[in-house]
Amino acid sequence: MTRQELGIGTDLLRVEDVKVSFPLATGQVDALKGVDLRVLPGKITALVGESGSGKSVLGQTIMGLQPSFARVSGKVLLADAAAPGGQRELLGLPRDGRLIRSVRGAKIGMIFQEPMTSFSALHTIGNQISEALRIHEPVSAKEQRERSEEMLSLVGFTKPGRVFDMYPFELSGGMRQRAMIAMALICSPQLLIADEPTTALDVTIQAQILTLLRDLQQRLGMAILLITHDLGVVANVTDEVVVLYQGRIMESGPVEDIFRRPQHPYLKGLMAAIPHFGMKQGERLRPLRDIQIDRDKLISAIGAAKPVAQAAAPQVLLSVRNLSKTYQTRDQAWDIRKSAKPAPAVDGVSFDIKRGECLGLVGESGCGKTTVSKILMRAVTPDAGSVSYDDGSGPVDVLNAKGDDLQRLRTQIQMVFQDPVSSLSPRMTVGNILSEPLDIHRRGTSAQRRETVEALLGAIGLGQSARHRYPHSFSGGQRQRVGIARALALAPGLIVCDEPVSALDVSVQAQILNLLKDLQKDLGLTYLFISHNLAVVDYMADRVAVMWAGRIVEIAARETIMNAPVHPYTKALLAAVPYPDLDRRLDFATFNGNTALTSANWAQAFRASADNADDLAPLDLGDGHFVLARKSADVGELKA
Structure with a gap:
């Protein structure tokens, strides 16, 4: 990608020829091999690629969070009116101290992929969210709590005051991810790096979070670098797409071109590997690379017990x-x-x-x-x-x-x-x-166990060298x-x-x-x-x-x-699925409210009566189809 194509002078973030390598005992690993990309002000750029392609490494490098032993070269330029020439070079900043903290959190926020390991287990959710405010803005403790609870409410918590005082282990995986998003957005950064921000979320909450990110982006003029492997999310929210494979950019461009006119075989293969609704019985997904395994060896190695007689x-x-x-x-x-x-x-x-x-x-x-x-x-x-x-x-x-x-x-x-x-x-x-x-x-014996481990590693597509590596x-x-x-x-x-x-x-x-x-x-x-x-x-x-x-x-x-749901909640789930299809975009206006409250809008037959909370029971609609509804509900009306 040329400097003209990067749009020098108009970008919020520009990455130029960034290379990142990690020296290991077995040899050097090149995670990024000369990456160039841009993020425009007020736009959402998606960074798409397989696991291990270098997406998260790039996000960490931009924030200066790469491991200390990593070898980094290239430039990462952030638009900053206070810096000479209107740009601040981030790779040259110290890894700790006042200068880098003026960027992290305040100018660039980040949503990490693993919400559990990103939170401190010893501090409450509210303490960790308000910490960013204490560092970057001179606000009182009362205002810290008010703004933190407001942000928790924005990301879908119905009782933000209660969540503020809870610890990370008290929340489910999806709830922790929502709290992580609140922490990243609390200081209204210019750029948000979102590393798999909806991975742990169900489709309805995912739709709410995507709606929230779009609204905040438009309200604050914020740009987003969205790191994801979900092409359905990419098709619904992004403006530009960058496809990364083994540390190199394979294809980039506007979302319309990427989805309607993909050029690179790798991108075409990614799109063919996505499970979609309406697949025929027995139809298989088409991964980029099939896992080659000796099925007989695998079955023998794991010692499968003889099947019990059907009778x-x-x-x-x-x-x-x-x-x-x-x-x-x-x-x-x-x-x-x-x-x-x-x-x-x-x-x-x-x-x-x-x-x-x-x-x-x-x-x-x-x-x-x-x-x-x-x-x-x-x-x-x-x-x-x-x-x-x-x-x-x-x-x-x-x-x-x-x-x-x-x-x-x-x-x-x-x-x-x-x-x-x-x-x-x-x-x-x-x-x-x-x-x-x-x-x-x-x-089995020690040799048999070793053979089993080798067969299992082959079954999951990892080489035998993985045996000696740590998670x-x-x-x-x-x-x-x-x-x-x-x-x-x-x-x-x-x-x-x-x-x-x-x-x-x-x-x-x-x-x-x-x-x-x-x-x-x-x-x-x-x-x-x-x-x-x-x-x-x-x-x-x-x-x-x-x-x-x-x-x-x-x-x-x-x-x-999938084809004839009866319960309104099931219908809402299906309506929230993001398709990797530009002609089937999500209706984001539908997800402005919190889905935990939508039961108030359900038909009366699906809601318990005010004076009898036990009025609901599974009703048999035939052919093994059961739906939770009032005992007095008419089966014919439910199907209609």
Whole structure:
């Protein structure tokens, strides 16, 4: 890209020939290989690419947050009227001190990819958001709280005062991401670097956040560098697109040209790898690179148990009945009068998972999806309810299992966690992480365990050299793949997948989804697939359960949910999906309100009566289609 094309003198941010390399014991890694891009004032520029392509490294380098041992060259110029020539060169600033702090937070804000590791666990959300105000603006403690609560309200919290006093671990993944966005925007920066800002968010909250970012950008004249792998988000909000691959820019230009007239084969491949609605039964995604695995070797290596004879195996593998779980906040625990009734995180949830199927569980952040998964894994004890698991060897009470039954359950039910950073030990190599389950359950000899680890690394598309590396040396998407491999190590009968591909770019996502489907067929696996990406759920699931405010509001076959939903919340979810299609843009005016309050606008048949909160019950609409509605509701009217 030439200097004329960069528009020198008119850009808010200009990156010129930036190179970043990391010296490692095994050799030098070139993360960026001469990157040029621009961000125009008041515009949104998307930086798109696969996991490990250098997107996050570029964002960190602009902020001066790259590791101290990184070798950096080139220029990063920020428009600044107070600087000589109207531009400030950022790479020449010291990594700490007054000069760089005058840029970070005040002029450039950043939303980080991993909200849990970006927050201090020892400080409240409000303390960390107001800290930016204390550093950059002389405001009183009262005004700090007022402005922080106002920003928390803007990003979708209905009770910002309560969230202000909470700690990060008390919020779900999506809620932490919203708090991170509030912290980045609190000082109204000129430029916002958003590194995967909606990765952890469900589609309705994602639509709200995108609406918020667009509104703030227009109101403040703020520019945004949006780092993302979600081409649906790119198509709906950006003005310009830059496509990055292995540290080099493959293609860049206005969003209209990129989507309607893509030129580079890499960009065309990215678009073909995206799961979309209406895919035919058995149709596969087309990743840029297929994972080449010896399926027989993999199945043999992980020691898949012989399938139980169909005559002896019950159709239902996992049966969940009336699960309930309520958490008390600190204020409620100290409330002697008990004036505030705690809201249940899970409220009377019931469903079955049939052998060999994939049940998709979707809903907003904070609706209780992850709490349900933790109850199934015995990581959380419910207040009420029962869970029964039967792989053909006899039913086991999951919540009360002990001894040999518990040991068998530990091998039969595995989990892929939402946050790949906190779920992998930073003190263990990847090889040790993958062999740990085999060691604990005494599977095979040392040589057999090594063979299993090699097969698992091949199955997730990582080379054998990854065995000796630590999690911090991998990108977010690569760490998530390690988590998936660990869950497969013991050849379980049921895998609980809590947002298993949320951290993956579209190409690697396509690889992993194809792999999960292949393993489901070859190993007879059963999945509970929790996700906020409805297109992914449409590709993976046989049946779909929709959850809102701790309750399942609709459950049916995938085709029914996607094509003929009945509950208004299900319809709202589908309407919020961002398509990678310029002709099917989101109606952002629809998402100005908070979806937690939209139940007030639902038809009366879907709302509990004021004098009877227990008036709602699952109504059978036929063919396994159930919807939460008033017991007195007419089934024919609901379908209409």
